[in-house]
Amino acid sequence: xxxxxxxxxxxxxxxxxxxxxxxxxxxxxxxxxxxxxxxxxxxxxxxxxxxxxxxxxxxxxxxxxxxxxxxxxxxxxxxxxxxxxxxxxxxxxxxxxxxxxxxxxxxxxxxxxxxxxxxxxxxxxxxxxxxxxxxxxxxxxxxxxxxxxxxxxxxxxxxxxxxxxxxxxxxxxxxxxxxxxxxxxxxxxxxxxxxxxxxxxxxxxxxxxxxxxxxxxxxxxxxxxxxxxxxxxxxxxxxxxxxxxxxxxxxxxxxxxxxxxxxxxxxxxxxxxxxxxxxxxxxxxxxxxxxxxxxxxxxxxxxxxxxxxxxxxxxxxxxxxxxxxxxxxxxxxxxxxxxxxxxxxxxxxxxxxxxxxxxxxxxxxxxxxxxxxxxxxxxxxxxxxxxxxxxxxxxxxxxxxxxxxxxxxxxxxxxxxxxxxxxxxxxxxxxxxxxxxxxxxxxxxxxxxxxxxxxxxxxxxxxxxxxxxxxxxx
Ligand code: FAD
Numbered sequence: 178x179x180x181x182x183x184x185x186x187x188x189x190x191x192x193x194x195x196x197x198x199x200x201x202x203x204x205x206x207x208x209x210x211x212x213x214x215x216x217x218x219x220x221x222x223x224x225x226x227x228x229x230x231x232x233x234x235x236x237x238x239x240x241x242x243x244x245x246x247x248x249x250x251x252x253x254x255x256x257x258x259x260x261x262x263x264x265x266x267x268x269x270x271x272x273x274x275x276x277x278x279x280x281x282x283x284x285x286x287x288x289x290x291x292x293x294x295x296x297x298x299x300x301x302x303x304x305x306x307x308x309x310x311x312x313x314x315x316x317x318x319x320x321x322x323x324x325x326x327x328x329x330x331x332x333x334x335x336x337x338x339x340x341x342x343x344x345x346x347x348x349x350x351x352x353x354x355x356x357x358x359x360x361x362x363x364x365x366x367x368x369x370x371x372x373x374x375x376x377x378x379x380x381x382x383x384x385x386x387x388x389x390x391x392x393x394x395x396x397x398x399x400x401x402x403x404x405x406x407x408x409x410x411x412x413x414x415x416x417x418x419x420x421x422x423x424x425x426x427x428x429x430x431x432x433x434x435x436x437x438x439x440x441x442x443x444x445x446x447x448x449x450x451x452x453x454x455x456x457x458x459x460x461x462x463x464x465x466x467x468x469x470x471x472x473x474x475x476x477x478x479x480x481x482x483x484x485x486x487x488x489x490x491x492x493x494x495x496x497x498x499x500x501x502x503x504x505x506x507x508x509x510x511x512x513x514x515x516x517x518x519x520x521x522x523x524x525x526x527x528x529x530x531x532x533x534x535x536x537x538x539x540x541x542x543x544x545x546x547x548x549x550x551x552x553x554x555x556x557x558x559x560x561x562x563x564x565x566x567x568x569x570x571x572x573x574x575x576x577x578x579x580x581x582x583x584x585x586x587x588x589x590x591x592x593x594x595x596x597x598x599x600x601x602x603x604x605x606x607x608x609x610x611x612x613x614x615x616x617x618x619x620x621x622x623x624x625x626x627x628x629x630x631x632x633x634x635x636x637x638x639x640x641x642x643x644x645x646x647x648x649x650x651x
Pocket of ligand 1: 406414415416417418419421422453456457459460461463521522523524526527530548552554555556557559560561562563564567
């Protein structure tokens with residue numbers, strides 16, 4: 178009775194629903210991760226994220242070996258070839274049952290349904306579990322049993338259900354018997370993927386480091402999260418999103434660590450703990466949305482009327498934004514940090530996304546793609562949600578007439594310009610007074626830093642006008 182545990186975005190042994198089910202149902206279990214470089218390329222997955230996955234798999238392999246579960250890595254081009262690869266593995270090891278945790282993106286769902294069909298033809302069972310969210314998509318519904326489109330009532334209902342069910346963190350499964358038929362797999366190593374390389378070593382992948390980061394954050398930083406979370410120069414957020422995105426950490430683990438420190442956080446909406454919980458619920462909200470509206474995974478806006486927005490096409494403006502050469506210091510600092518490190522602070526994601534879609538009026542999909550291709554925590558649901566929020570094309574998005582002023586955002590969230598100076602070296606000697614508008618400094622000519630590529634005031638009016646016209650098509 179051999180089972181196959183198919184790992185995807187759930188790279189952990191703790192609190193893993195499918196892994197537990199496979200260990201309970203089968204005498205021995207083989208684990209697999211399928212690498213799909215062509216598919217990753219099509220999905221614009223950042224090389225740094227793939228490196229993180231690879232490094233995490235090395236850890237996972239060791240952890241699984243302690244449970245007598247060998248991990249093998251199979252490489253095929255894309256999702257189209259994946260069902261056959263799974264079938265071949267199943268046949269090779271005489272496997273009767275395949276287990277995995279669900280992924281909610283459209284292509285991933287298609288891949289799974291084709292795999293399930295193929296396995297069924299060969300009389301192999303396929304079981305997929307909800308594991309990526311604390312409350313599974315489809316569980317948090319309006320009174321009319323429909324998915325929520327607005328966050329605040331979603332959160333209210335999410336909290337009601339959570340407090341009734343209080344899902345717990347599941348333990349590591351018990352050690353299985355070692356199966357001779359799987360012995361050869363133990364000796365294979367985890368080859369590099371055929372994918373461009375980018376070092377993610379700044380992000381530790383061992384269990385202890387990840388759980389310690391979560392614990393330290395909950396013990397020392399959550400209490401002031403609401404005060405510090407918007408200041409990019411300060412280490413005020415958890416920086417756990419890369420781990421959540423590859424499933425090295427589960428959202429249930431986050432909740433457990435939070436509640437261990439702040440058991441009453443539900444009742445104190447003004448405090449840092451509630452504020453952090455709010456972000457975990459945003460993560461869930463965007464996952465529920467992509468499950469309910471597959472169009473979100475398929476390059477379409479949530480709000481149909483925004484299809485009529487006449488976006489600008491400008492390769493040079495797009496490039497200036499990508500390279501951090503817009504002449505708006507806070508935007509440029511953020512974009513350079515992203516390019517150099519694969520990371521960007523949430524406040525800066527909002528500012529740079531607003532700048533691209535409103536000030537430059539460039540289609541949000543270009544931004545979504547660029548972020549995906551750079552971010553270590555790139556994740557379709559949250560990235561698409563964030564972009565459609567900023568571009569005012571999403572559900573419960575920023576209203577189109579509210580446009581961030583990048584200079585004021587810089588002044589408010591990086592008042593002394595210390596974040597800007599870290600990333601835009603040309604500006605390191607600019608006096609505080611001019612750090613957000615260096616072109617006003619009388620020595621600006623010597624800076625080798627661009628003047629603003631658009632004038633915010635007129636760009637804002639243009640964007641509002643274009644959105645207004647699009648809305649009149651309704
Ligand atoms: P914390 O502030 O510590 O929050 C804890 C966790 O909650 C995060 O790790 C994350 O999983 C979740 N979370 C926090 N904020 C949000 C949010 N606004 N939406 C959804 N989940 C959230 N997040 C990604 O994980 N991947 C992405 O590709 C991504 N792209 C984004 C693009 C744009 C344009 C915007 C505006 C936001 C995007 N976000 C994305 C959401 C958010 O910026 C990051 O989750 C956050 O910056 C991660 O930092 P942290 O782990 O320190 O978060």
